[in-house]
Amino acid sequence: MSDKKGILIILSGPSGSGKDTVLNELVARNDxxxxxxxxxxxxxxxxxxxxxxxxxxxxxxxxxxxxEGKMLEYAEYVGNYYGTxxxxxxxxxxxxxxxxxxxxxxxxxxxxxxxxxxxxVFLMPPSLSTLESRIRMRGTEDEETxxxxxxxxxxxxxxxxxxxxxxxxxxxxxxxxxxxxxxKAEQLKFSRNKHLISEVTGNV
Amino acid sequence: MSDKKGILIILSGPSGSGKDTVLNELVARNDxxxxxxxxxxxxxxxxxxxxxxxxxxxxxxxxxxxxEGKMLEYAEYVGNYYGTxxxxxxxxxxxxxxxxxxxxxxxxxxxxxxxxxxxxVFLMPPSLSTLESRIRMRGTEDEETxxxxxxxxxxxxxxxxxxxxxxxxxxxxxxxxxxxxxxKAEQLKFSRNKHLISEVTGNV
Numbered sequence: 001m002s003d004k005k006g007i008l009i010i011l012s013g014p015s016g017s018g019k020d021t022v023l024n025e026l027v028a029r030n031d032x033x034x035x036x037x038x039x040x041x042x043x044x045x046x047x048x049x050x051x052x053x054x055x056x057x058x059x060x061x062x063x064x065x066x067x068e069g070k071m072l073e074y075a076e077y078v079g080n081y082y083g084t085x086x087x088x089x090x091x092x093x094x095x096x097x098x099x100x101x102x103x104x105x106x107x108x109x110x111x112x113x114x115x116x117x118x119x120x121v122f123l124m125p126p127s128l129s130t131l132e133s134r135i136r137m138r139g140t141e142d143e144e145t146x147x148x149x150x151x152x153x154x155x156x157x158x159x160x161x162x163x164x165x166x167x168x169x170x171x172x173x174x175x176x177x178x179x180x181x182x183x184k185a186e187q188l189k190f191s192r193n194k195h196l197i198s199e200v201t202g203n204v
Numbered sequence: 205m206s207d208k209k210g211i212l213i214i215l216s217g218p219s220g221s222g223k224d225t226v227l228n229e230l231v232a233r234n235d236x237x238x239x240x241x242x243x244x245x246x247x248x249x250x251x252x253x254x255x256x257x258x259x260x261x262x263x264x265x266x267x268x269x270x271x272e273g274k275m276l277e278y279a280e281y282v283g284n285y286y287g288t289x290x291x292x293x294x295x296x297x298x299x300x301x302x303x304x305x306x307x308x309x310x311x312x313x314x315x316x317x318x319x320x321x322x323x324x325v326f327l328m329p330p331s332l333s334t335l336e337s338r339i340r341m342r343g344t345e346d347e348e349t350x351x352x353x354x355x356x357x358x359x360x361x362x363x364x365x366x367x368x369x370x371x372x373x374x375x376x377x378x379x380x381x382x383x384x385x386x387x388k389a390e391q392l393k394f395s396r397n398k399h400l401i402s403e404v405t406g407n408v
Binding site for chain 2: 166181186
């Protein structure tokens with residue numbers, strides 16, 4: 001197992017669908033899984049830490065990294081940049097670690113083109129009203145931003161068909177279990193076990 | 205969930221890989237899963253029952269069913285016909301039952317063409333020597349048949365790349381768990397949950 005490459009997983013879903021909560025639980029339960037830390041130009045929210053939730057940088061720095069080709073993907077969303085530095089992701093995959101990228105829906109396309117065997121998961125809120133109350137509970141955004149987020153959420157949900165799997169986030173524990181099930185099944189894909197044919201027939 | 209279609213699953217693997225044992229345990233543990241009963245012209249083995257393990261029929265009857273277009277697939281293997289009657293499979297799928305077809309490796313192709321969303325699983329013995337001892341333990345075959353089966357097994361294992369998933373049958377319980385994991389993950393595929401977009405956005 002030690003020479004096996006990790007699986008790259010995209011997690012996307014509208015703001016308020018619970019991506020962070022699901023990922024925190026997932027990482028706590030799985031030693032062989034990490035979440036890639038994104039870089040963003042958006043303001044730090046209360047309770048967030050630089051280098052843990054995101055690398056918080058300014059626009060000049062972000063644009064420099066993009067022009068140097070050091071970003072796996074990036075997207076602009078509600079006036080801010082969000083992106084994934086490439087090198088740490090490749091290093092973890094080569095060490096057999098499964099890596100989750102939490103990215104905006106519009107960023108998923110680019111990853112799929114670069115990593116054809118990426119596993120993509122869309123986290124779906126049970127309903128739009130659940131989504132709205134989750135965003136309001138956060139208490140960090142004004143009415144205009146909330147309305148804007150809900151409008152974008154609807155558009156994003158209509159793009160769920162671009163993802164391989166969909167998990168309805170009714171409860172966090174069920175969503176985490178579904179996520180683990182997907183990873184286990186993906187590890188059983190023949191395409192990730194091609195070595196077995198020569199190993200079993202003895203023609204190693 | 206009740207109006208959801210069942211998933212069609214192909215299970216294949218060389219003779220002696222343990223398909224029957226895994227399927228018996230799988231059916232015992234999952235109410236919503238059935239194994240399609242195949243039709244064959246081979247002789248009944250000790251401990252087998254007509255209508256349970258197979259429908260045991262003669263060559264004339266089998267060929268009549270084929271010519272009437274009532275077989276989903278069929279193949280000739282070591283001088284005998286093996287095949288799957290179509291109607292009961294479709295009925296179970298429409299009732300939301302997951303259906304497993306245990307078929308010869310060479311029969312898998314035909315099913316894939318008819319059911320593009322079929323899930324295909326290859327059951328892999330841990331090694332060729334394990335396979336040989338399992339076939340010998342059965343004690344029902346002479347040396348020539350055993351040698352023939354092992355030769356065919358090697359050829360079949362080299363065709364494992366035609367299958368979506370591969371499960372190494374080290375222990376029955378682990379193999380059954382892997383099978384259940386695959387089914388659960390497949391149920392999370394977006395392609396089997398297209399209704400969610402309109403349900404969640406409210407445009408039902």
